[in-house]
Every structure is written in structure tokens, then in C-alpha cells.
Amino acid sequence: MAHTRVVSVGVLGASGTAGGEVVRLLLGHPAARVVFLGAEGSAGRTLGAVHPHLAGTPLGSEVLRTLEEAQAEALEVAIFALAHGASARWAPALLEGGVRVIDLGGDFRLDAEAYPEWYGFEHPAPGWLERSVYGLPELFGGSIADAELVANPGCFPTPVVLGLAPLLAEGRIDPSPIVVDGKTGISGAGRSPSEATSFVATEESVRPYRVPRHQHTPEMERALALGTGVDPAVSFVPHLVPSVRGVLTTCYAPLAAGETTDSLTDCLRRAYAAxxxxxxxxxxxxxxxxxxxxxxxxxxxAVADPRTGMAVVAGALDNLGKGAAGQAVQNLNLMFGLPETLGLATTGVYP
Ligand SMILES: NC(=O)c1ccc[n+]([C@@H]2O[C@H](COP(=O)([O-])OP(=O)(O)OC[C@H]3O[C@@H](n4cnc5c(N)ncnc54)[C@H](OP(=O)(O)O)[C@@H]3O)[C@@H](O)[C@H]2O)c1
Incomplete structure (x- = not known):
């Protein structure tokens, strides 16, 4: 179907793993046109040289521009997929010029005072933090439609918050504490080569990392509090597993009296019926x-374990799909009054 409304999009960080996936999705989106591709160290190279899988596309021979150059473009929305701390520096100028922003990183997901502790920097634009909307459409869709700045959720918080929020809101699980176990494929670490993410280190290896200081911990707590009015304490342990894509989360929380697997499942089904x-x-x-x-x-x-009195709530997604680029496109659709599923697959590729 031809769309009369075509949104002009800039992708800042098009050279990265998540940014490349945003570009790939937008190439197949009938109501979006990528008019700017920005990069840092890769500026000056073509998209196809940086992402060989995009070389044969209409954008393959486009030259990646510097991030500064975005300001001169007539963008309606800028999708940021930059290293931590960079969006907080680059997004405000575009926002002040009237460009709407979707940020895939963590720079606009927390309150200002959390940044030194969890991200290691003092937030340079706290005024914009107060105006940012947490971009989890299933919980905050009403606010996303009019948002100037959308903080796209992290890959681990997305399934955790979606799984726990309805159960917490209805008092079917107890919030203190909730233990969250996460597994991620290696594309979650981005494309910069390192010993820890190399083939020799990851093949046949499963290991935890950043325990108990992973930056998605306060994000889960904040989003659950915003979405339910209940303040949970989350203990989060992420693990790196030898696959390319995929995030799996398993949450453990005390079960409220009388809850069963059927009642938990029914609660989630009602919450996400639409x-x-x-x-x-x-x-x-x-x-x-x-x-x-x-x-x-x-x-x-969701599963109730009556023997131990615990609820087990698990979630799975593609870290580059609903965990990053796909969710960003879902947010773009909502922000511009487009059908929520436009340009996005609702079922995975298997096998
Ligand atoms: N990978 C995932 O599964 C995933 C999931 C959810 C969210 N995210 C978020 O998406 C963002 C990008 O992650 P990624 O995995 O795509 O990482 P990546 O592959 O390492 O890409 C990083 C991007 O940031 C740019 N960059 C690096 N240093 C910079 C600096 N100092 N200033 C400005 N730009 C800089 C890089 O540009 P050059 O290469 O041109 O230097 C590249 O475009 C991060 O905030 C991450 O948290 C990623």
C-alpha cells in the first residue's frame, strides 16, 4: 500500500550494529525515507563498505557523514544509535531545532542523579531528561505519540518490564526483591572488537558480567515503578552466551497467595490482548x-511454583529487533500516526 505520509529520518550511528539494523529496517519501511546517515570514526566511508550486507541496497553507496552535519538536514526525526554518553551531547541541538529524537542508548532513560553512578558521567542535558518519554509502546504508548524525545528501552529491560509490570500492578507477585537473570548474544556488545567478545573467548562459554552493577538495573526499577506505581528492588545478573542475536530473561519473585500459572498467564494475556x-x-x-x-x-x-512460593516470569526477544532497532521503528510509527506494525515483522525467522 502506498503511503501519502513519508517521514524523513536521520540515523546517527549508522555505522554501528544497532544503527545498521535501523537502516536495514527503514529500507523496507513504506512510509519512512532515510535522508541522513551519520557516523563518528567511520564518517567518509560508504554505508556498504561499513555494512557489506547493505551494499546492494539503494543506500549502499551513500557516504556516512559527520554527526555535526545532521543539523543542516531537514529531518523530522533523528534516530540515535551511538556509544553511551554521545547522544546526550548531540541530541539537544537537534531537539532545540524542532527535530524529534529516538535514542537507542541509555542517555535519556534515567533520572539525572543516576548517571554518575550507573553510566559514569554527569548528564549534560538534565532538562531534556525530564521531557523524555520511556519508549515501551505497550505500557507508555499514549505518551509516545506526542513525544519530542523517546528513550528507546534497553534490550534486557524490555522483556523484564513487559513480563513483570501487569503482575506487579495487580499484586500477583511481591516486589522485594525480584531476581532477574539475563542472557544475551554477542551482537549485544556492539561491533568494536575485544578479547572478551572474540570467538576464542565466547565459543562454548557462558559467563556473567558486570554483576551487580549493570546499567539496566536502575532502568528496570524505574520503568516498573513508572508503569505500576510499585517500587521494586531488582537484583540483575546478565550473562554472555555464544549466539549472535537474542536476549532471554528469567525473573523470580515471591508469589502472592492463591496465584497459579493459569492466573498469572491470564493476567499477561489480558494486558497484551491488543x-x-x-x-x-x-x-x-x-x-x-x-x-x-x-x-x-x-x-x-509466567509460571507459578507453589512448592517454593515463587513466580517465574520469562521473556525472549531479538536484541536488535524488539530490543533495539525494531522497537525504535515501532516508536517512530506511533510518533507519526502510522500503523504500529508498519515495516516490522511480528514473527521470527525460523529455523
Ligand atoms: N547492540 C545491541 O544489541 C543494542 C541493543 C539495544 C541498545 N543498543 C544501544 O545502541 C547504541 C549503539 O550500540 P551498538 O551495539 O550499535 O554499538 P557499536 O556497534 O559499537 O556502534 C557504536 C556507534 O557509536 C558511534 N560512536 C562510537 N564512539 C563514539 C563517540 N565517542 N561519539 C559519537 N559516536 C560514537 C560509532 O561510530 P563509528 O563506528 O563511526 O566510530 C557507531 O556508529 C548503544 O547506546 C547501545 O547501548 C544496542
């Missing part, structure tokens, strides 16, 4: 990252 990308699995179903690969889908599953 959400096109959320698949709540029936009792007995088990989430699987592989089924979400290449799509904007997220699978959720």
Missing part, C-alpha cells in the same frame, strides 16, 4: 529466543 508484537505463551509453553529472531516479537511466559 499488543501486536507480544506473544504470551500458554501454560506449559517455554520462551525461545530463536523464534523471535529477525522480528519485533517478544515472547512472555
Amino acid at each position: 499488543a501486536p508484537f507480544v506473544r504470551v505463551l500458554p501454560p506449559g509453553g517455554m520462551v525461545d529466543t530463536k523464534r523471535t529472531r529477525g522480528s519485533n516479537a517478544v515472547e512472555l511466559q
Whole structure:
């Protein structure tokens, strides 16, 4: 279907893993046109040279420009996919010029006082933090439509918050504490080569990292509090696993009296009955990252363990799909009054 409305988009960080996926998705989006590709060290190279899988596309021979040059472009929205701290420096000038922003990084997801502790920098634009909307459409869709600045959620917080929020809001689980176990594929670490993410270090290895200081911890707590009015304490342990894409999260929380697998599942089903990308699995179903690969889908599953009095709430998604670029496109659709699923797959590529 031809769309009369075509949104002009700039992608800042088009040279990175997440930015490259944003460009790939927008190449297939019928109501968006990428008019600016920005990069840092890769500025001056072509998109196709940096991302060989995009070389044969209409944007393949476009030269990546410097981030400064975005200001001279007639953009309606700028999608940022930069290293931590860089969006907070570059986004305000565009926002003040009337360009709407979707940031895939963590620079606009927390309150100002959290940045020195969790990201290691003093936030340079706290005024914009107060105006940013947390871009989890299933919970905050109403505010996203009019937002100037959308903080696209992190890959781990997305399934955790989607899985826990309805159960917390209805008092079916106890908030203190909630233990969250996360697994991520290696594309979650971006494309800069390092010993820790090299083939020799990751092949046949599963290991935790950044325990207990991962920056997604305060993001989960804040988003759950915003979405439910309940203040949870989260203990989060992420692990790196030897796959390319995929995030799997398993949350453990005390179960409220009388709750069963059926009642938890029913709660999630009601919450997401109208959400096109959320698949709540029936009792007995088990989430699987592989089924979400290449799509904007997220699978959720809730199980009651009456023997221990615990609820187990699991989620799976593609870290570059619903965990990053896909969710950014979903937010773009909502911000510009387009159908929520436009340009996005609701089912994964399998096998
Ligand atoms: N990978 C994921 O699964 C994922 C999921 C959710 C969110 N994110 C977020 O997306 C953002 C990008 O992550 P990524 O995984 O795509 O990382 P990446 O592959 O390492 O890409 C980083 C991007 O940032 C640019 N950059 C690096 N240093 C910079 C600096 N000092 N100033 C400005 N730009 C700089 C790079 O440009 P050059 O290469 O041209 O230097 C590149 O475009 C991060 O904020 C990350 O948290 C990533």
C-alpha cells in the first residue's frame, strides 16, 4: 500500500550494529525515507563498505557523514544509535531545532542523579531528561505519540518490564526483591572488537558480567515503578552466551497467595490482548529466543511454583529487533500516526 505520509529520518550511528539494523529496517519501511546517515570514526566511508550486507541496497553507496552535519538536514526525526554518553551531547541541538529524537542508548532513560553512578558521567542535558518519554509502546504508548524525545528501552529491560509490570500492578507477585537473570548474544556488545567478545573467548562459554552493577538495573526499577506505581528492588545478573542475536530473561519473585500459572498467564494475556508484537505463551509453553529472531516479537511466559512460593516470569526477544532497532521503528510509527506494525515483522525467522 502506498503511503501519502513519508517521514524523513536521520540515523546517527549508522555505522554501528544497532544503527545498521535501523537502516536495514527503514529500507523496507513504506512510509519512512532515510535522508541522513551519520557516523563518528567511520564518517567518509560508504554505508556498504561499513555494512557489506547493505551494499546492494539503494543506500549502499551513500557516504556516512559527520554527526555535526545532521543539523543542516531537514529531518523530522533523528534516530540515535551511538556509544553511551554521545547522544546526550548531540541530541539537544537537534531537539532545540524542532527535530524529534529516538535514542537507542541509555542517555535519556534515567533520572539525572543516576548517571554518575550507573553510566559514569554527569548528564549534560538534565532538562531534556525530564521531557523524555520511556519508549515501551505497550505500557507508555499514549505518551509516545506526542513525544519530542523517546528513550528507546534497553534490550534486557524490555522483556523484564513487559513480563513483570501487569503482575506487579495487580499484586500477583511481591516486589522485594525480584531476581532477574539475563542472557544475551554477542551482537549485544556492539561491533568494536575485544578479547572478551572474540570467538576464542565466547565459543562454548557462558559467563556473567558486570554483576551487580549493570546499567539496566536502575532502568528496570524505574520503568516498573513508572508503569505500576510499585517500587521494586531488582537484583540483575546478565550473562554472555555464544549466539549472535537474542536476549532471554528469567525473573523470580515471591508469589502472592492463591496465584497459579493459569492466573498469572491470564493476567499477561489480558494486558497484551491488543499488543501486536507480544506473544504470551500458554501454560506449559517455554520462551525461545530463536523464534523471535529477525522480528519485533517478544515472547512472555509466567509460571507459578507453589512448592517454593515463587513466580517465574520469562521473556525472549531479538536484541536488535524488539530490543533495539525494531522497537525504535515501532516508536517512530506511533510518533507519526502510522500503523504500529508498519515495516516490522511480528514473527521470527525460523529455523
Ligand atoms: N547492540 C545491541 O544489541 C543494542 C541493543 C539495544 C541498545 N543498543 C544501544 O545502541 C547504541 C549503539 O550500540 P551498538 O551495539 O550499535 O554499538 P557499536 O556497534 O559499537 O556502534 C557504536 C556507534 O557509536 C558511534 N560512536 C562510537 N564512539 C563514539 C563517540 N565517542 N561519539 C559519537 N559516536 C560514537 C560509532 O561510530 P563509528 O563506528 O563511526 O566510530 C557507531 O556508529 C548503544 O547506546 C547501545 O547501548 C544496542
